[in-house]
Amino acid sequence: MKNFIRLATSVVVVLTLLLCSAAFSQEADVELPDEPFAAEGDELEALEGADMVIGLEPVMEEAAPAVEVPLPTHVTVSDLPNDDGTGLVVEFEKAPGETEALTYTVSVGAGPDGPWQEIGGFPATKKWKEEARHYYPAFFLFQKGRAGMSKNFHMFVIQELGDNVPLETGVEYFVRLTASVGDVSRNYAEILSATPEEQWFDTGRTNVLIFAVLFGATILYFIARARRDPNLFIRKISGLDAVDEAIGRATEMGRPILYLNGIDTLAALPTLAALNILGRVARRVANYESSLIVPCKDPIVLTVAQEIVKAGYTDAGRPDAYNPDSIFFLTEDQFSYAAGVCGIMMRDKPAANFLMGYYAAESLILAETGADTGAIQIAGTDAVHQLPFFVTTCDYTLIGEELYAASAYLSREPLILGSLKGQDMAKVFMMVMIIVGTLLVTFGIAFIKDFFLALG
Amino acid sequence: MTHLAIILLQNDLAPWQEVMSTFLTEGGMPVLGTWIAAGLTLCMLSFVYKDNPFFRFGEHLYLGISAAYVMTIYWFNFLKPKFVYPLIPVLDPHYGTPEGTSLNLWIIVPGILGVFILMRLIPGQGWFSRITFAFYIGGFTGVALPRIFAGFLLPQFFATMEAIPWRVNSIDSAVLLLNSLILFIGALSVLVYFFFSMEHRGFIGRVSRVGIYMLMIAFGASFGYTIMARVSLLIGRMQFLMFDWIGEEIVARIASLFHGG
Structure with missing residues (x-):
């Protein structure tokens, strides 16, 4: 038994030593090529010369195929629409030859020469303009051939400079777009700039305005009616x-x-x-x-x-x-x-x-x-x-x-009574819209749903 | 008194917090704290049996401490940084630095509205508070309305307008159709139930009955789901009592008694 333990211990020790030596040799292999580059000036020349003198052929690595990094042809940076003046948006049409390996990085600087602060990046398969419906209601409502625009436009929203520092309204920011495939990167030729501005009316909430006006008007009408006739019918509520x-x-x-x-x-x-x-x-x-x-x-x-x-x-x-x-x-x-x-x-x-x-x-x-x-x-x-x-x-x-x-x-206060009756009418409207909208959507006609969705 | 004023007005409480955390984490304090927490937990749980002096003690302590705690939060998180410092920036310990609060006289407006509420303490001047309440309710209603429209009403409205997949050629498609019909009929019947301008009789009565069945099924599901969350809270308390207070070893011994080990 003792012999067996000794044998096992020896095997373990030997294996460990072997593994350690293998690991060290790998580390040494990695470090070795750095040495010539660490040398400078004359030393480097001397080393290169030495190689030639002892007659070793310099190892020529097989040239890697050139990596093509596609760049979009036209990039714009503008104020983010429908916001409180703390956002910019970078937009560009999909670059020809975009692949899954391509990533875009957006950097922001205080001036055209930087210094640049990387804000974020995204793969070429993400960040589509159609996913940011809220910011572009009119884009979806009025552009012809909406389906054809699907996933053709990238957009990237910049709302902070990192560490939760928001962009300041009225300050000009410079933006640099970089496309990368692996370690190879290319910057978009132009440094673009824009100034965040706040909007008073959020067009993405137009549907809210339409519904609020419609419902509000109905409620006001019924409040006026309840003032004239406080006996407007309300069904009995069990429990009261x-x-x-x-x-x-x-x-x-x-x-x-x-x-x-x-x-x-x-x-x-x-x-x-x-x-x-x-x-x-x-x-x-x-x-x-x-x-x-x-x-x-x-x-x-x-x-x-x-x-x-x-x-x-x-x-x-x-x-x-x-x-x-x-x-x-x-x-x-x-x-x-x-x-x-x-x-x-x-x-x-x-x-x-x-x-x-x-x-x-x-x-x-x-x-x-x-x-x-x-x-x-x-x-x-x-x-x-x-x-x-x-x-x-x-x-x-x-x-x-x-x-x-x-x-x-x-x-039975006219204000509350009228509000309740007005809400009832709003419910009737919604029930009718749900029935009509569902039937139309079922038969492939989606304009009612699309109309309101496009506005919100 | 000066010390109290400094604590109340200074923003930097770090030295005091350090003293407190040292006091609470060193010596026998953690053990004492666990015993106090376990004792109070048992006091509150004793209510399951019936109202008793232990529960009353726990209840009054809990009420008193929570009221004082909330008041402290109001002072240190709201009143001091958002009202006192913008009006008197020199009191801010960071005064003169970029982090320091700058003068903002607009704060006087909500300050006056707050004083109006306090006028209720003066007999005959309580009507001032109505101005504040009118502002408060009106303002919040205005803020809430678009949020409710955009966040709740319209998304649900549009989500209900989904195409009904009539073509059934597999079990999956049949399930899809059933799901779609439940959504359509359920939404409409529940809306009919909450329609107050007509008596629930005849056809409307039958549809509203379907609506209340739908609601009850939803409530049943919600009940089970919420109960699970409550049970997890109870488990958390039991784990505290068993492992933090009684101790893992003793619990294991007791458990072994039941398992005959």
Whole structure:
């Protein structure tokens, strides 16, 4: 056994030595040719002469075939359209003879002589103008033979100088284009320059303008109609009848009502809708002489909620019953807010919980705790990922737009009512367009879709 | 007091952070920190049983610390660099260097709007805050509208207008057709469900019912997907308790008891 170990050790040592020597010899082979080039002047000449003297033939390497680096014939650099004045765009038609091995590199300098800073590179198979539809809406809309232009034009956007330093508006930048195949590179003959400028109107958003004007006009029309006739029809939203039922039940049980406005800021639409419904709930609570608890996550939402509840109590003729301390700030941190609300649910045992507005990961924690306390729960949110949790744990759930419709249904205010009717008309328009557009696209006629796509 | 003013006004907190990180990473502090974290985790998890004094302690501590933390973030990340320094640039420790903040008097406008909100503290002057809220809501709605149109509404609208591949000559093409029909019918029926100007009766009622079925199927899928994320959070907490707190060795011994090893 010992002999075997010795033998094995010897073999390993020998092999290791062999490998090491092979490695060293390879390194030496690599370094050797450098030596003559390291020598300078006379030494180099002497060495070359020595070679000749001892009669060795100089090793002539087989000449590699000349690498052809194609260059585009016409390159332009211009201000990047539809931007905030921090971009330039390099454009050129595909060079004749482009291959997969060809790469383009774009460098930017402060002057025509550099110094050059490499901004980025791309293979000749990438960065096509047709992929940057947003910047060139008119290009796609008005150019004839769009299909023929497919992948014929390269474009490269320069928006920063590296290290997240953006280009400055109004400053002239010089651009150099280099084409390379392997180690062989060629610069485009001309150094080009352009100045980034900002645009006031983003033509790539023309479709947004068209839709916004159309929808806005429709909504304004229906607001005007709702002002004349506040009884415009809105279908009954299941779950809203439960609001009065829940408040009544809480009153009978002598327990408070908990109302949450969600975790988003006042700028979020679901928060605004939740605050609208809060006004209605506050009026009912004041009528029934019950008590209301509104813990808030956002200080600005808190101040608005206080105003709304106060107005609700005043409208109900019970301003004296309004207690500003029942609408309070908890914290702005999402999960500590959830922990705080759960504590309130467990200790104050509200008989009805309203979870309106926007929610995120805390939705199930809140709704599940509420369900544990036996409270009747009504939720309403447009947070798609949280809706399943509310559907499974709450008695009634206002899904998505029903939250907005609920505030219109309850308040009958012309502004909200008209907005809802206007949105309904927009939906009819979209349904018709989807049916017509899909049928036309199916039969190979894509002009409706292309028209709007080209503008956006 | 002077020290406090320097901490509050100076941008460079590195020396203080270094002192804190040395304190927290040396000696017995990491062990103590793990014990505190594990204790608080158990306090919060005890809520699964029922509301109890441990949970209440954890809850109040969490609320208090988070409120203070958020306030600190507001001061050091927003108020100081974006309001105080642009108004009084000499307070910026980088004053006079290229990184220093330059004077920007436009900041006074949002400053005044902020003061209007504080006017709510003065009885009878709360109406000032409505100006701020009107500006805030109006401004954000204006910003949000094109974003929602361009980012959500129109892309989904155009994506729904896809050609229906009628020609079925393989299983793949049949699946493609089915997928396409589900998208088409699903989108339309859900839109009908959210149409509030007509009563959901008769044909409209049947279509909207299809819409709510579609929604429920989507919610079911979303539910499962989101639950997986929640479970991974729970696993993370359990791993902390088992490996960071109890220790891998002890966990392995306990595990071996169950495996009869």
